[in-house]
Amino acid sequence: MGLSTLQPLAYAVAYVTFFFGTASIFLRFYCRIFILKTWGLDDWVGVAVLVFNTGQQAILHMFLYWGCGLHITELSQNQILQILKWLFIEEVFYYTVHFVIKMAFLFFYLRLSPNKFFRGLVYAGMGLNASIFITNILMACFQCLPFDEILHPGTHPDAVCINKLVLLIVPSILNILEDLYILILPISTVWNLQMSLRRKIAVLCVIGFGACAVIIACFRLIPLFELNSSPDTSFVLGKMVIVAALEIQFAVIAVNLPSLKALWLRITGGSSSGSGPGYSDQKGYKLSSMERKAGNGSGMGRSGRNGKSKGSRGSITRLERGITSTESEEELFRQGGTALNIPTQGSKMDANAIKVTTDVKIRSTGRQDEDVPQSTHFLGGH
Structure with a gap:
């Protein structure tokens, strides 16, 4: 039935x-x-x-x-x-x-x-x-x-x-x-x-x-x-x-x-936003990348007449925060201030904060080549 x-x-x-x-x-x-x-x-x-x-x-x-x-x-x-x-x-x-x-x-x-x-x-x-x-x-x-x-x-x-x-x-x-x-x-x-x-x-x-x-x-x-x-x-x-x-x-x-x-x-306890303890302040929404245009006298930051970059800063952004972020950043920004077990070159840590410095070298074209160190800092406190 x-x-x-x-x-x-x-x-x-x-x-x-x-x-x-x-x-x-x-x-x-x-x-x-x-x-x-x-x-x-x-x-x-x-x-x-x-x-x-x-x-x-x-x-x-x-x-x-x-x-x-x-x-x-x-x-x-x-x-x-x-x-x-x-x-x-x-x-x-x-x-x-x-x-x-x-x-x-x-x-x-x-x-x-x-x-x-x-x-x-x-x-x-x-x-x-x-x-x-x-x-x-x-x-x-x-x-x-x-x-x-x-x-x-x-x-x-x-x-x-x-x-x-x-x-x-x-x-x-x-x-x-x-x-x-x-x-x-x-x-x-x-x-x-x-x-x-x-x-x-x-x-x-x-x-x-x-x-x-x-x-x-x-x-x-x-x-x-x-x-x-x-x-x-x-x-x-x-x-x-x-x-x-x-x-x-x-x-x-x-x-x-x-x-x-x-x-x-x-x-x-993962990292996803720019608010709350253990989170980055950045609000980017694109894939981590550094773009530059070479050969036209322009690039990231400012360029002098002699072709040397002056005080240029590389930009690091993200694609869809919470969906894509680098593995190292996720470990660094675990909510609640968990300890780091992975040694990272250029990183410093004290009792109250974590500071990660990533050095990126950019070669600009001009009368002579010059390596300019670029740094991005992520700070997270307990």
């Missing part, structure tokens, strides 16, 4: 996953504002994720309120009509939520590298995402002519509608393809970062957590095919509520995970 109702399970999955998804958004905001102090454009997109994700949850609640998860024989005609109305609203809103979440991923990727080719691929992904979103919205809004046939099927004998299976499957496949593009896009960039193999794999796992949402989206195709053939629409939509809740909230958590690494490092 089959299940008589899916509503208890659907309510539980929808609200438990929504709690964790929303919590990850607010934790992201906390990390970016108070720990990393690097609020960016992708965080504003994160605000949009919060708004649309809340709207998505309200729609799933209305589905269940009007009887999704129950067999259609148990529903009144008014309940069935209400479900059809909310089904159309959910189509439009579901595509919008996907669009906003994907844009949050892509804007975050712009932080990863200044490489023009990589950024071009990110912008191409944004264009593809917008194109898929517009296509899906047009399909949803013009699936039937006249429009009233969408909300009251069968009342217009001369209505022209898109094939139901095409309407259900094509948007989902397009979203899955865009998800795969977003997952694959940062792999080569992260792999080329100056980090240990273990850390590279860890970063890729954090970013790749979104694969869970893609896998769930693939499983979503099963109830979609069932929705096309089954007359028990309300019961099948109960399954759709469960799958949609899992898919959307896993995607929301995935887009916030890179920022939450900073909170994890603070809790466990």
Whole structure:
């Protein structure tokens, strides 16, 4: 004997996953504002994720309120009509939520590298995402002519509608393809970062957590095919509520995970921010690098007429603090002032502070070559 109702399970999955998804958004905001102090454009997109994700949850609640998860024989005609109305609203809103979440991923990727080719691929992904979103919205809004046939099927004998299976499957496949593009896009960039193999794999796992949402989206195709053939629409939509809740909230958590690494490092005693004991004051957000332009009379710092650099300072910044930092710095800035066991050339330590001096030699071109020692200092007190 089959299940008589899916509503208890659907309510539980929808609200438990929504709690964790929303919590990850607010934790992201906390990390970016108070720990990393690097609020960016992708965080504003994160605000949009919060708004649309809340709207998505309200729609799933209305589905269940009007009887999704129950067999259609148990529903009144008014309940069935209400479900059809909310089904159309959910189509439009579901595509919008996907669009906003994907844009949050892509804007975050712009932080990863200044490489023009990589950024071009990110912008191409944004264009593809917008194109898929517009296509899906047009399909949803013009699936039937006249429009009233969408909300009251069968009342217009001369209505022209898109094939139901095409309407259900094509948007989902397009979203899955865009998800795969977003997952694959940062792999080569992260792999080329100056980090240990273990850390590279860890970063890729954090970013790749979104694969869970893609896998769930693939499983979503099963109830979609069932929705096309089954007359028990309300019961099948109960399954759709469960799958949609899992898919959307896993995607929301995935887009916030890179920022939450900073909170994890603070809790466990790692280094991630410029505030609190044991943390660096620097607020950089790019890969540790030193760039210079040679041969054009310019470089880092100032150059005199004779080509010698005067008082130039090399800049050391980071890519996504809390995601990439050098292994030695992490050991030096363990929260709580743990002792150093690794000898570092040029490092000095007393009872109250740790001072690390890194000497970098820069050769400038001119009438004669001159090595200029560059130093960066990181201070951390107990």
